[in-house]
Amino acid sequence: MDFRFEVLKTDPTGARLGRITTPHGVIDTPAFMPVGTAGTVKGLTQQALCELGVQILLGNTYHLYLRPGHERIRRLGGLHRFMAWDGSILTDSGGFQVFSLADLRKVTDDGALFRSHLDGSEHFLTPEKSIEIQQALGSDIAMVLDECIEFPADHARAADALKRTTAWARRCRDYARANAAGSMTPGQVLFGIVQGGMHADLRRESAHQLVDLDFPGYAVGGLAVGEPHAISCEMAAAATAELPADRPRYVMGVGLPEQLPDYVARGVDMMDCVLPTRNARNGCLFTSAGRINIKNAIYADDPRPLDEQCACMVCRTYSRAYLRHLFQANEILASILNSHHNVAFFLDIMSKIRQAIAFGELAAFSTEFQARMEAGQP
Numbered sequence: 042m043d044f045r046f047e048v049l050k051t052d053p054t055g056a057r058l059g060r061i062t063t064p065h066g067v068i069d070t071p072a073f074m075p076v077g078t079a080g081t082v083k084g085l086t087q088q089a090l091c092e093l094g095v096q097i098l099l100g101n102t103y104h105l106y107l108r109p110g111h112e113r114i115r116r117l118g119g120l121h122r123f124m125a126w127d128g129s130i131l132t133d134s135g136g137f138q139v140f141s142l143a144d145l146r147k148v149t150d151d152g153a154l155f156r157s158h159l160d161g162s163e164h165f166l167t168p169e170k171s172i173e174i175q176q177a178l179g180s181d182i183a184m185v186l187d188e189c190i191e192f193p194a195d196h197a198r199a200a201d202a203l204k205r206t207t208a209w210a211r212r213c214r215d216y217a218r219a220n221a222a223g224s225m226t227p228g229q230v231l232f233g234i235v236q237g238g239m240h241a242d243l244r245r246e247s248a249h250q251l252v253d254l255d256f257p258g259y260a261v262g263g264l265a266v267g268e269p270h271a272i273s274c275e276m277a278a279a280a281t282a283e284l285p286a287d288r289p290r291y292v293m294g295v296g297l298p299e300q301l302p303d304y305v306a307r308g309v310d311m312m313d314c315v316l317p318t319r320n321a322r323n324g325c326l327f328t329s330a331g332r333i334n335i336k337n338a339i340y341a342d343d344p345r346p347l348d349e350q351c352a353c354m355v356c357r358t359y360s361r362a363y364l365r366h367l368f369q370a371n372e373i374l375a376s377i378l379n380s381h382h383n384v385a386f387f388l389d390i391m392s393k394i395r396q397a398i399a400f401g402e403l404a405a406f407s408t409e410f411q412a413r414m415e416a417g418q419p
């Protein structure tokens with residue numbers, strides 16, 4: 042199946058209801074993608090992901106490259122077969138991890154030299170190398186290598202990184218085209234990434250340059266790095282305004298539940314974040330009445346479900362008292378159940394957002410939802 046994107050309906054806010062088709066199936070958009078860093082969405086079996094209705098998840102190129110190694114995954118049939126996941130997969134370029142997690146040694150126009158966080162070994166990530174790895178993994182959607190910058194970054198610094206990002210995007214595109222036969226997933230597509238820091242003019246310029254390179258989809262990177270949410274929204278809007286309406290748009294690494302409708306209202310079709318699973322492991326649970334910390338003593342005798350509005354397996358089965366006990370006792374099941382609910386909660390918001398767009402009522406939904414989330418905060 043060839044990659045396809047259809048916009049089915051637009052909302053007065055600018056939000057789009059759509060559908061992406063990849064070699065591994067259909068994704069209803071706007072979509073939230075759980076993060077499966079090392080070939081697993083932490084705490085969730087692939088069976089659970091299916092039960093939750095996950096249509097696409099994200100894999101991290103940096104982690105899989107270092108361990109177990111992309112050539113090993115290629116030999117084992119690609120990432121889908123390796124992790125026994127038949128749905129769609131998007132892989133990042135590895136750039137974000139190299140620029141933020143790894144011991145970054147040197148960045149040149151050629152690529153980024155870094156030390157592995159696992160064993161200190163030295164590696165050189167180039168645009169071509171990033172695509173070679175993603176082709177071995179065989180994701181449905183690959184991402185170009187971009188230069189991720191620190192926050193805050195002044196105009197000159199952001200402009201330099203933008204220039205390099207465009208040059209790298211071109212090299213990624215050319216390498217992917219020339220070596221398409223090397224991908225473990227025939228029909229794999231490559232998205233460009235808009236950069237430009239917190240400078241709206243640079244965001245527009247970056248979008249223009251990438252549109253000239255003609256990608257099947259576009260991401261907006263470098264947001265939610267410490268800036269106020271309003272700035273993040275402004276940068277997303279500056280980028281999406283310049284991107285073609287017939288291609289999907291993906292804002293990387295966002296966000297809190299109450300922030301998701303804000304991005305969608307700016308014409309964003311895809312988002313991802315580690316928040317639901319990472320917070321779950323720390324006992325921070327998202328509910329329709331706001332966030333709760335399950336380790337709090339007030340839940341010790343609470344027989345109610347975690348979220349009475351949630352229909353997930355956890356909320357149908359277990360009490361807050363039991364979830365608190367598991368967390369306090371440091372039981373493995375605590376992470377499993379908490380992750381299950383949090384991912385269910387994020388997916389449920391997306392389903393409600395899609396429904397609201399279908400009725401042309403996203404603005405009303407957002408106001409009500411955000412007020413409810415805010416009221417519930419401690």
Ligand SMILES: [Zn+2]
Nearest residue numbers: 351353356382
């Ligand atoms: Zn639930």
